[in-house]
Amino acid sequence: ESSPDAARPLEGRIVTISAGGTREPLDPVRFLGNRSSGRQGVAIAQAARDAGADVRFVAAHMDIPTPDGVILTTASTALELRDAVFEAARGADILIMNAAVADFRPSEYADTKIKKKDDVADPVIHLVRNPDILAEVVAERNANDFSTLPPLIVGFAAETGDAETSVVEHGAAKLARKGCEMLVVNQVGSSLVFGQDTNSVTILSADGTQPVEFSGTKTSVAQVLIETIAARVDSLDK
Ligand code: CTP
Ligand code: CA
Numbered sequence: 001e002s003s004p005d006a007a008r009p010l011e012g013r014i015v016t017i018s019a020g021g022t023r024e025p026l027d028p029v030r031f032l033g034n035r036s037s038g039r040q041g042v043a044i045a046q047a048a049r050d051a052g053a054d055v056r057f058v059a060a061h062m063d064i065p066t067p068d069g070v071i072l073t074t075a076s077t078a079l080e081l082r083d084a085v086f087e088a089a090r091g092a093d094i095l096i097m098n099a100a101v102a103d104f105r106p107s108e109y110a111d112t113k114i115k116k117k118d119d120v121a122d123p124v125i126h127l128v129r130n131p132d133i134l135a136e137v138v139a140e141r142n143a144n145d146f147s148t149l150p151p152l153i154v155g156f157a158a159e160t161g162d163a164e165t166s167v168v169e170h171g172a173a174k175l176a177r178k179g180c181e182m183l184v185v186n187q188v189g190s191s192l193v194f195g196q197d198t199n200s201v202t203i204l205s206a207d208g209t210q211p212v213e214f215s216g217t218k219t220s221v222a223q224v225l226i227e228t229i230a231a232r233v234d235s236l237d238k
Pocket of ligand 2: 101102103
């Protein structure tokens with residue numbers, strides 16, 4: 001066996017990363033969306049690539065270009081992203097679910113542009129739940145001893161905290177609920193994170209290792225995340 005290159009700790013690994021934000025259409029010209037720019041996901045893809053990984057990048061409505069040297073697939077809605085993530089995750093060592101997935105979609109799609117109606121003063125949009133892609137990948141992997149889905153699955157959570165519960169407490173509960181191996185908890189507020197270049201994160205691990213706290217540019221957050229993941233993935237090898 002050749003000696004591992006310290007600068008390329010993910011050499012020989014396949015890393016699937018979802019990024020950006022889904023759009024849920026109402027009619028041909030309108031959608032429900034979110035403010036994810038894709039910047040953090042791009043920085044993670046670059047860090048993983050520079051660490052030697054083969055990167056499969058699943059992008060939904062990015063504000064910025066796809067990085068060089070990754071295999072790109074695109075998706076628009078949560079349902080499309082689910083299919084794209086499952087396909088790109090099979091055979092991968094690591095899945096990083098950075099995309100902002102709409103929790104709900106309009107229950108009906110109008111084939112033609114919705115028009116104002118004088119007799120309907122306050123129209124109502126009905127929503128239905130989207131699948132939880134992260135939880136579904138974990139569940140399918142755990143249900144099958146010979147699954148080719150990744151042994152290391154990393155989720156993201158944007159949390160604000162509230163009067164009773166801190167950002168990290170919300171994150172720990174979400175990590176347990178999702179069943180993934182790691183959760184990157186972002187502290188968010190109206191002017192924090194979305195579209196900005198810096199991030200404040202806590203990386204929680206389900207195996208009980210100490211949380212990793214870090215603040216910095218999205219590039220440096222990505223590098224810390226990839227280092228933390230690289231250390232963990234080696235310990236999962238049989
Ligand atoms: N996620 C997903 N599918 C969804 C919603 C979220 O795969 N339908 C993933 C996100 O990509 C992220 C993680 O789950 O990695 C956490 O997303 P978040 O929105 O924080 O969690 P939710 O379970 O949707 O909880 P909340 O009600 O707080 O939005
Ligand atoms: Ca959500």
